[in-house]
Amino acid sequence: MTDADRTRTEEPADDSGDPDGPERSFAPLMGATYVTAGVAHFLIPERFAEAVPPSFPRPVGLVYLSGIAEILLGIGVAWPRTRRPSAWGIVALLVAVFPANVHLARGDVIEDLVPDRLAGPARLAAWVRLPFQAVLIGWALRYARADEAESTAAEA
Numbered sequence: 001m002t003d004a005d006r007t008r009t010e011e012p013a014d015d016s017g018d019p020d021g022p023e024r025s026f027a028p029l030m031g032a033t034y035v036t037a038g039v040a041h042f043l044i045p046e047r048f049a050e051a052v053p054p055s056f057p058r059p060v061g062l063v064y065l066s067g068i069a070e071i072l073l074g075i076g077v078a079w080p081r082t083r084r085p086s087a088w089g090i091v092a093l094l095v096a097v098f099p100a101n102v103h104l105a106r107g108d109v110i111e112d113l114v115p116d117r118l119a120g121p122a123r124l125a126a127w128v129r130l131p132f133q134a135v136l137i138g139w140a141l142r143y144a145r146a147d148e149a150e151s152t153a154a155e156a
Contacts, residue, residue: 027077027143034074034090041067047113053103069093077143087143094137101129 041048045063052059073093076086104110105126114122 026139027080027083030090030139030143031074031076031078034070034077036074038067038070038072038074041070050109050112051100051104053099056099066093066097077140083143084146087140090140091137091144094133094140098130098133101126101133105130 041063045060045067048063048067049059052062056062069089070093073086073089076082077090105123110122110126111119
């Protein structure tokens with residue numbers, strides 16, 4: 001086989017920087033998830049504010065701020081050009097909101113947020129959410145580190 005034959009039969013390079021490949025990226029799904037969550041912050045801000053630890057100032061303001069961040073980062077991660085910095089932003093956001101998730105799981109806030117018959121399942125969901133944050137961070141890191149992995153492979 002000649003070099004010309006190899007060139008014709010090789011698959012085209014994936015220059016999207018997407019670890020899932022350009023044809024089946026899950027980044028738009030990630031983006032839609034964060035945009036939806038961000039919009040919810042504006043629809044029911046008082047509910048989200050109840051999850052903010054009492055030691056944090058202006059809980060409703062923080063809810064709006066995190067909602068704006070989720071919307072912007074969700075839009076950014078959906079597009080290849082802004083995917084990497086937006087994914088790093090999602091990692092930072094998930095770390096920043098972790099205290100609220102802990103407060104929600106440990107405190108009595110859940111009883112105020114759901115009907116009595118759903119308090120048990122809601123508390124369980126709040127505890128399951130804590131380790132699930134690591135899964136969400138890992139998902140974002142796939143896109144945040146995609147360019148780094150490609151440049152390391154190219155140097156080798």
